[in-house]
Amino acid sequence: MKTATAPATATQRVYDTIHAAIVEHRLAPGTRLREVELAEGFGVSRTVVRQALHRLGQDQVVELEHNRGARVPQPTxxxxxxxxxxxxxxxxxxxxxxxxxxxxxxxxxxxxxxxxxxxxxxxxxxxxxxxxxxxxxxxxxxxxxxxxxxxxxxxxxxxxxxxxxxxxxxxxxxxxxxxxxxxxxxxxxxxxxxxxxxxxxxxxxxxSLSVGEAVAPTPLRDLFAPYRET
Incomplete structure (x- = not known):
């Protein structure tokens, strides 16, 4: 039973954490969301990360680009x-x-x-x-x-x-x-x-949307290290 529910729980955790990081300005617009870095940062498999990114893309929170992966949107x-x-x-x-x-x-x-x-x-x-x-x-x-x-x-x-x-x-x-x-x-x-x-x-x-500048990207391994699965 634990084995069956763990992947869904991990996927939801990755989804929620990335969603919050975007909304709270901890992930800069335009940041490339690389599966390898995210998997390392969260301490989960790339499959879990891929599932979470797919859901975020469906909800239009991230952009999914063919053969290029996911990134944080940069709205005009x-x-x-x-x-x-x-x-x-x-x-x-x-x-x-x-x-x-x-x-x-x-x-x-x-x-x-x-x-x-x-x-x-x-x-x-x-x-x-x-x-x-x-x-x-x-x-x-x-x-x-x-x-x-x-x-x-x-x-x-x-x-x-x-x-x-x-x-x-x-x-x-x-x-x-x-x-x-x-x-x-x-x-x-x-x-x-x-x-x-x-x-x-x-x-x-x-x-108020006038002259702001995009913040510099934070390495994904560092940003999500506190959420690493032990």
Whole structure:
């Protein structure tokens, strides 16, 4: 029984770790994801790595190139316009639907995410702050009760994170805890007000994509060494 379940568990672990590394800017856009290095870094077989990369490719988190393997995408500014156009359509509608209708439990979950995001920013933990920011937006999709919204956000959020890594200048993040506090306030009101606040929030992030420079790649063996399977 252990032998049958171990490969699936290892594949999921590699999938989750690479996905998080991309979203949290620990893997630079354009990084080549070489199977040999990843297998060594994780301490797993190349088959496990190949399975994880195939799933990441299916979910459009990484790019799979024929005879060249996988790499972290490098979205263009043209793609940025498309991504934020799609996010405004989806998330403004989410905000409109949820405004004034959040349960006490849902409000508490969002409050906790904003608090944890602010704490991560205060201690300079950018990867955690980025992850929590994405979880805030994804939570709104979950609360709408339509799994299609969740799948759309699961595709759009990693690309947004890559765009920020490539093109957002400076060290301040536009999608920060204080802006989510404003969204929470708007969500307590009427639908059109919350939708307008979400539109302003997303447009602010898009406008911040200007002069950032891509970060230098980190050797995969070093990056994933802490996740090595013993």
């Amino acid at each position: 500014r043209e793609q940025a316009a498309q991504v934020f156009d799609a996010r405004r359509v989806v998330e403004c509608e989410l905000a409109r639907r949820l405004a004034g209708k959040l349960s006490a439990e849902q409000r508490a979950e969002l409050d906790a995410l904003v608090r944890q995001e602010a704490e991560a920013e205060a201690r300079g933990d950018a990867p955690a702050a980025i992850r929590l920011s994405g979880e805030f937006h994804r939570a709104l999709a979950r609360f709408a009760g339509n799994p299609v919204f969740v799948r759309l956000l699961d595709e759009l959020l990693p690309t947004t994170s890559l765009l920020i890594a490539l093109y957002q200048g400076g060290t301040d993040r536009s999608c920060a805890a204080h802006t989510h506090t404003g969204l929470l306030t708007a969500l307590a009101g009427v639908g059109n007000g919350a939708a307008g606040e979400m539109r302003r929030h997303l447009s602010e992030i898009e406008r």
